Amino acid sequence: MSVDERFQDYVSRPLPETLSELVQDKATGILTAMGVEAHRGIVLVDGEIRAARSTLEEEKLGLFLVGKQWLDEKDRAQALLTQATADAPPFGEVLVARGFISASELEGELQELALTIICRAASDSTAYTEFFEDPEGVHLDTLTHLTTTQVLLNVARSYEDLDAKYRRLGDRGCRVQLVADLDVSLDDLEVTPTEAFVLSRAKGRPRLQDLIQGASLPEEKAVATIYSLVIAGLIRIGVDGQAAESQGEVQVGAEPEISENQMSELQEIKSLAEAARRTDHYQALGLERSATDEEIIDAWTSIRQRYAVSRTSEPHLGDAGPWLETIQDRAQDAYQVLGDPATRRRYNSVMAGVDKARSRVDGQLVAPVVDPAARTALVEANLKRADELIRDGEVFSALQMLEQACAIEARPSALLKLAQLQLKNPKWDAKSLRTLHKALEVDPDFIDAWLELADFWHRRNDADRRRKALEKVIALDPRHPKAVVDLAGASGKKPLSRMRNLFRSKKK
Template sequence: MGVSTGQLGAGEVAGLLRRLYQGLASGRLELRNQQGVRWFWLEAGQVRAVESEVEEEKLGQWLVDRGLLEREQLALTLLRQENGELFGDLLLRQGVVEAEQLHEELVERAALILSRLLPAPVSFEFKPGEKGDPRMCVLDVTMGDLLLRAIRRLPDGEILQKLINPKAFVCAQSDVLLREQKVHLSASEAFLLSRVNGRTTTDQLRRLVPFSEEDFVKALAGLITAGLVELSDAPPQAPVRLALTQEEPEVLVDETVAFEPHQAAEHQRVLKLASEIERQHYYRRLGLSPGATQDQIHERYRELARMFHPDRASEPHLRTLRSELARIFNAVKDAYDTLSDPERRARYDQFLRQAEAGHEDFQEEERRRKAQLELARASKKQADLLLKAGDYGGALPLLEQAARFAPEADTLLLLARVELRNPMWGQRALSHLRMAVSLDPQLTPAWLELARFWFKRRQVQRALACVEKVLEYDPKNAEALELRRQMK
């Protein structure tokens, strides 16, 4: 998607965000209305950061309005802000808020900003590929969840009513990417979604559910805005069966100290497939033979769309792989779009026969894999030199590249240590540490880093469990024994 600009009418911002999500776009979206300018940074269709020039929407004022910061405290904190230091980093350094609390406040602030943009006409400009400050807190919220939160904040009024045509049929979203989003639904939204069958109109659905008019309008408007359902002038010929993707909130204390073997294996599989799939022919992308039936193609696409949906990056073991999941999803969708159309499929089959593209060049694949391993080793070696020189910012992208091409345990440990220098990157570091000890269960420095991670967050039992892992195979390890003594 190239640079695009334009004007949006009241209520059209949500449609633009859905299109960016469907395109798995990455870049900066600027939205401007009479109040001022807001910026949304996206990665593979997910909003990763939001900033505003509107004074009352800036982080400091937001925290004051939420009762988390006194006005005088805000003024004193700003005086202590060092040149170039992000305000969020300053709050963490001063101990004003914890990292997890700051993240939740940033998500709520983003929802508020979006709720103020939804009802208003705005101008927009999207610049693909433009990245924000890498030190910014990365929002861990899906596009669907953010849109739902924004709708819930809107007062009941014309903007919600305009989304709902009383005579239209309420259908499950036909677009697989939107339909399979990971979302946290309210009880009303989940109940309403469970009653969507494509054969009832809005008015009929309203009479079927035990909601007040206000609750019905808000729940349906949220489902439409998030893209989970859509309205149609006629019932679909073959209504889509809904498989509710309601997400349970992640509870950090319920996580195991290391990833399970199947989670570590899936992490590795996603990395490998993301590096290969765009070179595979369409049938192989879907795991089918050229003789596959249309029913097999449709069923396999639905299965793979769920398996590699970018929103699965909300799962702990895939948290750092959203871009890789998006690459796989796009490649699978390209294959499906061609093979599900009889005319396009016939042309593609002819191309395969002529080019003999169905045969894998094993030697070429081996050469490519060796080149990636060499690049990973060179990146790690260069990162080691930069770390010794204190250049953590320069080392970070090199370690990320090395971990992507050759996710070895010691590389993941180094990457996690760099990430832990930023208080807002704790979840990313945690994912890499857990993957490191999953790959090498006797990597003592990673277990001890995990122990310190949990101890710092007052999760003493989890920290002790990490220390005990070391003492199982190295009972005289002095550092582990000292950490255990401190924790008890």
């Protein structure tokens, strides 16, 4: 290919598509968008989008923070004087050391700046792109809390060439397929309601034309939404149509009508699933504590039949699989305890203690507890009781006590313990993740919570997010033995060289 032909190929290839392809290819290097006003670079390492840079002064950290009113122009000029030597610390570290901004606030601003640069690169109609391989480069990661998938989604949203989006989607007769589990995508990513709806419509592998029509959106908006999901790698177009047809799938535009009774049943199932973790074992089976052994067996049998997961084959319950699983799992946990006389007696004894503790809590919460000492004593009592329940193997009751304690006072250590208990149920991964995030909101420097988060993503085979969590631990404690070893294993590098990558930007 000649230089002119290569240049024309760069001009005609949209940046979001090039970036998405480099991510899929696990590329390492810098994708540069060279426009009239600015040259912008997007840094990739092993297919992960790590950072962005720009030649435009207003897209450099100093002026960006001036615009955000973290410092004024005089402060910026004085801080820049420290950058005269090759071994000078990064500009952001200087600002933190001088008290203009905290480390966590700087982290957030660096992430926003990087995302701004990438999105502007995508929307610059004058720019052409070129990729420069950079296998030995060392780059500061400024996208610490955004996954590459989320970045791609944001970039595709900012791209405005509708004609290019139509070209990328191609033949409308092709099938569309979800690449990732829908529930996982909705839990892990910040998707718009429109994107979530289109993802739900793609579950049956419809043809592209049917997906566009079934989105209940103006065609241009539907095409733009589908384009963003394709670039982010959440859906794929071009699935073999013959294979899909052989499974007798229903077209998006031909959904069966749902009766009022069916809609009522669907709502009942949703409500039961949402309330599942707030019920005790008797409530989970719809029984009083005085229920006989026969009534317990009958209730369990009835729930197994009425809320069987196989009922997702019924038209009105096609999307109710996760709710049915939650109801079944909760009822099974209850039956395993109540179905055996010995464990039921033990459970009744534990619940008597829980009821007594609840009565004390309710009595004290009739009026708001404004005395800090009283609040602390109440939380301590709940936490102590939760530890006793955990030792006795009553995880569900311990969960309830921990939730009450955390509702009164959100202690990071208690939230971590709650998240660890929630993780014992594989169906509660999303709940545990929210609890871990809450613990880190309360204390961003809570190392144990970051380690638990790293292990969470390791179990989910999400190397990108695991690495970010481990790097946060190293930033807080550079000598933390577990984090150093785990991070080295995750990156395939020696621990010391990996640590240097976290704190030093590339030197020319």
